[in-house]
Amino acid sequence: MLTIRRAREPNQLEECAADLAPDLLRAKELHLWFDLDSPTQAELDFLEKQLRIHHLTLEDMVKQNQRPKIESFEDYIYLTIHPFFRKNNLEVEPAEVDLLLGHHWLAMVHYGPVPGLLENSRLNKRLGPALARGSDFLLYTIVDLIVDSCFPLLDQIDEEIDALEDKLLGQPDIRDMNRLLVLKRSLVHIRRAIAPQREVFNQLTRRDFSFVRPEHTVYFRDVYDHLIRITEELDSLRDILSGALEVHLSSISNQLNVTMKRLTAWGTIFVIITAIAGIYGMNFEYMPELTWRYGYLAIMALMGAISLGLYFYFKKKDYL
Numbered sequence: 001m002l003t004i005r006r007a008r009e010p011n012q013l014e015e016c017a018a019d020l021a022p023d024l025l026r027a028k029e030l031h032l033w034f035d036l037d038s039p040t041q042a043e044l045d046f047l048e049k050q051l052r053i054h055h056l057t058l059e060d061m062v063k064q065n066q067r068p069k070i071e072s073f074e075d076y077i078y079l080t081i082h083p084f085f086r087k088n089n090l091e092v093e094p095a096e097v098d099l100l101l102g103h104h105w106l107a108m109v110h111y112g113p114v115p116g117l118l119e120n121s122r123l124n125k126r127l128g129p130a131l132a133r134g135s136d137f138l139l140y141t142i143v144d145l146i147v148d149s150c151f152p153l154l155d156q157i158d159e160e161i162d163a164l165e166d167k168l169l170g171q172p173d174i175r176d177m178n179r180l181l182v183l184k185r186s187l188v189h190i191r192r193a194i195a196p197q198r199e200v201f202n203q204l205t206r207r208d209f210s211f212v213r214p215e216h217t218v219y220f221r222d223v224y225d226h227l228i229r230i231t232e233e234l235d236s237l238r239d240i241l242s243g244a245l246e247v248h249l250s251s252i253s254n255q256l257n258v259t260m261k262r263l264t265a266w267g268t269i270f271v272i273i274t275a276i277a278g279i280y281g282m283n284f285e286y287m288p289e290l291t292w293r294y295g296y297l298a299i300m301a302l303m304g305a306i307s308l309g310l311y312f313y314f315k316k317k318d319y320l
Contacts, residue, residue, distance in 0.1 A: 002043045003035040007132035013123065021050055025105065031135045033127075034107040051076065051107060053100060061098045061109045068196040070203050076102045077211050079200055082193040083115045083146045084153055092153065092186035094193045097146065099139060101211045106135040108142065116145030136212045140219040143201075147226050150190070154233050157183060161240055168248040177248065184241050191234050198227045265314040272310070273303045 004016040007030065016024065016032075024032055034051070036043055044062070047053045052075045060066050060080070070079040079101075082094040097114055100107040108114075117124055130141035160183060167176050201224040205217055212220070280289065280299060289295040314320045 001037045002039065002046065003037075005033040005035065005131065006030045007128060013128045013131060018046070021046070025050060030104070031131050031138070032105040033131055033135070033138060034105060036107065036109045038111050039109060047100075047107060051100065051102065051105065053107075057100070064096050064111065066096060066098075068193060068200050070200045072209065076100050077209055079204075081143060081146060081197055081200065084150060084190060084193070085115065086153070091182050092157075092189055094189055097142075099142065101135060101139050103211060104135060106131075106138050106142075114142075114146065116149035117142065134213065134216070136216050137219070139212075140216060140223065144219075144223050144226070147197075147223055147230070150194075150230050151233075154190075154230065154237065157186065158237060158240075161237065161244060165244045165247065168244060168251060180241065180245060180248065184238075184245070187234055187238050187241065191231070191238070194227060194230055194234065198224065198231065201227060261319045265310075265319040268314075269307050269310045272306055276303055276306075 002018060004018060004021055004024075005013045006016055006024065008014045013033075021032070021034075024030060034047075036047075039047075039061075044058050048055065048058060054073055057071070057073070057078050060078075066080045068080050068082055070077065072078075077100070079099050081097055081099070083097060084092050084094055086092050095112065095114075096110070098109040100109075117127070124145055126141050126145070127138065130138045160179075164176055164180055164183075168180075201220050204212065204220040205224055208214075276299065280287070284290075289299070292298070311320065
């Protein structure tokens with residue numbers, strides 16, 4: 001679905017009909033925002049004809065799964081960034097947002113909602129004033145909202161890791177271990193997408209793009225700083241998660257050691273009793289204790305005394 005917006009007032013966005021787009025583009029008086037959510041072929045043709053988007057760029061936008069990147073063309077610059085979503089409140093998966101910046105327009109192509117841009121089903125209040133300041137400033141605002149949406153996600157993952165650490169020190173089960181592995185995989189996905197995005201905004205701050213006004217370069221440097229912070233938080237969370245995994249494995253190893261000590265202690269007690277019972281179960285004819293009147297009671301008392309003695313000995317050594 002194609003939505004065309006322009007800023008008629010400093011704090012208000014106005015939607016325009018698609019048939020007015022050619023006249024608005026020729027006028028070059030207002031900055032335009034072309035928002036394409038799951039675009040159809042006709043809408044892609046509109047981009048190619050009206051905005052003169054190269055067919056290779058259109059192909060990249062349709063296929064998705066592009067690595068975060070920035071490319072410069074004669075009539076626009078094309079950049080791809082990745083926001084993040086949680087599926088069923090479990091694993092974090094990256095999506096893709098394609099952004100095309102011209103001199104007086106910005107086109108955004110995405111498949112599904114974009115985090116940070118909507119608040120209670122309404123556009124973020126920063127977008128109207130941003131478009132009034134220019135299409136390049138709108139680009140900054142959109143990427144800033146997308147990048148900043150990562151911080152609540154990382155905070156949520158941090159809280160989940162803390163909760164898992166407490167469980168792992170207590171009585172963990174297989175679900176806690178699976179949850180730990182899901183979080184670890186999510187951090188890998190985020191790290192894999194954030195690293196190339198840093199290079200994208202590093203280029204925006206260091207290279208001269210005719211579509212980005214020099215006075216707005218400092219804003220993209222701010223986004224670059226946010227990405228550095230996210231990278232540092234990811235590294236910290238990865239270390240914490242690795243530590244939690246080590247704690248879990250150590251806990252399992254300690255529980256196994258305790259179990260083995262107990263089994264060894266009880267096994268030692270019963271081995272001695274079994275050995276005595278085996279000796280007197282051989283039924284040799286000339287075993288003197290076999291004809292003793294109190295032989296049975298004596299042997300039972302001996303086995304009981306040995307068992308109690310070993311029990312208290314192992315108890316003292318903390319084997320039982």
